[in-house]
Amino acid sequence: MKALLLTDYRQLSIVDTPMPQVGDEDVLVRVGACGICGSDVHGYDGSTGRRIPPLVMGHEAAGAIEAVGRGVREVTPGDRVTFDSTVSCGDCAFCRAGRTNLCDRRTIFGVSCDDFRRHGAFAEFVSVPARILYRLPEQLPYEHAALIEALSVAVHAMGLHPPAPSDTLVVIGCGMIGLLVIQVLRDRGCQSIIAVDLDPSRRRMATELGASAALDGAVADVGAEIRGLTSGRGVDQAFEAVGITATVTAAIRSVRKGGVVTIIGNLSPVVQIPVQEVVTRELSLLGSCSSSGEYPQSIDLLARGAVTVAPLVSAIAPLEDGPRWFDRLHAGASDVMKVVLKP
Numbered sequence: 001m002k003a004l005l006l007t008d009y010r011q012l013s014i015v016d017t018p019m020p021q022v023g024d025e026d027v028l029v030r031v032g033a034c035g036i037c038g039s040d041v042h043g044y045d046g047s048t049g050r051r052i053p054p055l056v057m058g059h060e061a062a063g064a065i066e067a068v069g070r071g072v073r074e075v076t077p078g079d080r081v082t083f084d085s086t087v088s089c090g091d092c093a094f095c096r097a098g099r100t101n102l103c104d105r106r107t108i109f110g111v112s113c114d115d116f117r118r119h120g121a122f123a124e125f126v127s128v129p130a131r132i133l134y135r136l137p138e139q140l141p142y143e144h145a146a147l148i149e150a151l152s153v154a155v156h157a158m159g160l161h162p163p164a165p166s167d168t169l170v171v172i173g174c175g176m177i178g179l180l181v182i183q184v185l186r187d188r189g190c191q192s193i194i195a196v197d198l199d200p201s202r203r204r205m206a207t208e209l210g211a212s213a214a215l216d217g218a219v220a221d222v223g224a225e226i227r228g229l230t231s232g233r234g235v236d237q238a239f240e241a242v243g244i245t246a247t248v249t250a251a252i253r254s255v256r257k258g259g260v261v262t263i264i265g266n267l268s269p270v271v272q273i274p275v276q277e278v279v280t281r282e283l284s285l286l287g288s289c290s291s292s293g294e295y296p297q298s299i300d301l302l303a304r305g306a307v308t309v310a311p312l313v314s315a316i317a318p319l320e321d322g323p324r325w326f327d328r329l330h331a332g333a334s335d336v337m338k339v340v341l342k343p
Contacts, residue, residue: 001016001017001018001019001123001124001125002014002015002016002017002123002124002319002343003015003016003017003056003119003122003123003124004056004057004058004122004123004319004322004323004341005017005054005055005056006043006044006051006053006054006055006056006057007053007054008053009044009045009046009053010044010045010046010330011053012044012322012323012326013323014319014320014322017056017123019125020119020125020126020127021127022067022068022069022127023069023127023129024069024070024071024072025069025071025072025129025130025131026068026069026072026127026128026129026130027065027066027067027068027069027072027075027081027127027128027130027133028065028066028067028068028125028126028127028128029061029063029064029065029066029081029083029121029125029126029127029128030063030064030065030066030124030125031061031062031063031121031123031124031125031126031343032061032062032063032064032080032142032143032145032342033061033062033063033141033142033143033145033146033316033340033341033342034058034059034060034061034062034120034121034122034146034340034341034342034343035058035060035061035146035147035149035150035338035339035340035341036058036060036322036325036326036329036338036339036340036341037059037060037149037150038175038176040057040058040059040110040326041326041329041330042267043057043111044057044326044330045330049113049114050111050112050113051110051111051112052112052113052117053112055110055111055112055117055119055120056110056119056120056121056122056123057110057111057120057122058109058110058120058121058122058123058341059085059108059109059110059111059120059121059149060085060121060146060147060148060149060150061082061083061109061120061121061126061146061149062080062081062082062136062142062145062146062148063080063081063121063126063142064077064078064079064080064081065077065078065079065081066125068130069130072130074130074133075130075133075135079135080135080136080138080140080142080145081133081134081135081136082133082134082136082145082146082148082149082295082299083109083128083132083133083134084100084132084134084149084291084295085108085109085110085149085290086100086101086103086106086107086108086132086290086291087106087107087108087109087118087129087132088100088101088103088105088106088132089103089104089105089106090131092104092105098292098293099292100292100293101156101289101290101291101292102289102292109121109126110122122319122322122341122343123319123343124343134148134295134296134299136299137299137303139303140299140302140303142342143313143316143340143342144302144309144310144313145302146340147176147180147302147309147312147313147338148295148298148299148302149291150176150177150180150338151180151184151298151301151302151307151309152290152291152294152295152297152298153177153180153264153288153290153291154177154180154181154183154184154264155184155291155294155297155298155301156288156289156290156291156292156294157177157181157239157262157264157288158181158184158185158188158239159294160262160286160288161237161260161262161284161286162188163185163188163190163236163237164236165188165189165190165191167190167192167235167236167237168192168194168230168235168236169185169190169192169193169194169235169236169237169238169239170193170194170195170196170226170235170237170238170239170251170254170255171185171193171194171195171196171206171211171238171239171241172196172197172217172222172238172239172240172241172242172247172250172251172254173196173197173240173241173242173247173265174195174196174197174199174202174203174205174206174214174241175197175202175241175242175337176312176337176338177241177264177265178195178197178206178239178241179202179205179206179209179312180307180309180312181239181241181264182195182206182209182210182211183209183210183301183306183307183308184301184307185210186209186210187301187306187307191212192212193210193211193212193213194211194212194213194214194215194226194229194235195207195211195213195214195215196214196215196216196217196222196226196250197214197216197217198216198217198218199334200216201335203215203216205311208311209308209311213229215229217247217250221253222250222253222254223249223250223252223253223254224253226254227254230256233256234254234255234256234257234259235254235255235256235259236255236256236259236260237255237259237260237261237262238251238252238254238255238259238260238261238262239251239262239264240261240262240263240264240265241264241265242265242267243263243264243265243266243267243268243271244265244267244268244271245268245271245272245273247265248261248263248271248273249272249273249274251263252273252274252277252278252283252285253274253277255281255283256281257281257282257283258281258282258283259281259283259284260283260284260286261283261284261285261286262286262288263285263286263287263288264288273285309338312337312338313337313338313339313340314335314336314337314338314339315336315339315340316339316340316342317339317340317341317342318341318342318343319341319342319343321341322341325339325341
């Protein structure tokens with residue numbers, strides 16, 4: 001089969017690879033579309049240590065079932081599906097508690113590190129455990145269904161400390177995840193959502209998708225600006241979707257006393273925080289990792305139009321164009337949000 005293979009760091013090639021093995025409890029999915037995630041781009045150059053070549057990357061995918069293992073009864077060939085990016089064991093204490101994102105033995109499609117290697121969906125076919133499949137509505141195109149994984153990350157983050165509709169909120173970072181968080185919050189009934197980003201086009205998109213106000217992240221003191229917009233009080237909750245010292249600090253300084261900061265971004269593995277402010281204002285800092293059972297809710301949000309992803313898709317391209325798009329994304333193309341590849 002045809003696949004986009006990371007042969008070395010910053011080197012991608014279209015190659016012929018063997019068909020994936022399909023176990024008794026697995027299905028073979030013919031990939032209809034697979035999105036390029038920011039983590040793929042950062043793994044592409046080796047900076048994360050979680051894309052060790054040779055590897056077929058890709059974990060934001062949707063397609064049709066080509067074949068099923070002998071023990072699979074719930075789905076049949078031809079069914080339109082997406083699947084969780086995380087393969088959890090189902091047996092550890094975290095899985096039994098429903099926190100599959102924290103599974104002790106989890107693996108992730110398109111990730112290779114010291115602990116495991118699992119090829120992903122930048123290929124014509126991928127083998128997937130049937131237990132992590134989700135059926136897709138007929139009207140949902142694969143190009144949009146490929147963003148369900150990212151949407152589930154936003155839904156999970158909102159669910160860690162669900163805001164009240166009357167709460168005032170800030171979303172710092174209006175990339176893919178931040179813009180999805182804004183839409184999820186609007187569907188919950190939240191009306192007061194301040195978006196913060198350096199890019200004016202992303203701030204504009206944030207207001208189009210539901211933010212009530214947008215603030216330039218280049219201002220000297222984002223926290224002070226937000227307190228000024230909230231009569232000096234600060235917001236009830238901040239969603240941080242970047243993951244660097246400046247934006248985490250801005251999120252902390254934006255919330256009121258007793259407020260909540262949910263950290264989704266992890267661009268930098270280590271950040272500094274104003275710990276005295278966290279302590280003296282008794283703030284809660286929550287880390288949000290991937291998703292844990294939010295795929296059905298995410299599919300429903302797309303199916304009923306509560307979340308729209310079409311404006312977030314900058315390009316739909318054949319798999320053969322993957323190397324060119326990775327180069328462009330790695331170079332920091334500011335006019336590109338999400339690129340979806342079609343094998």
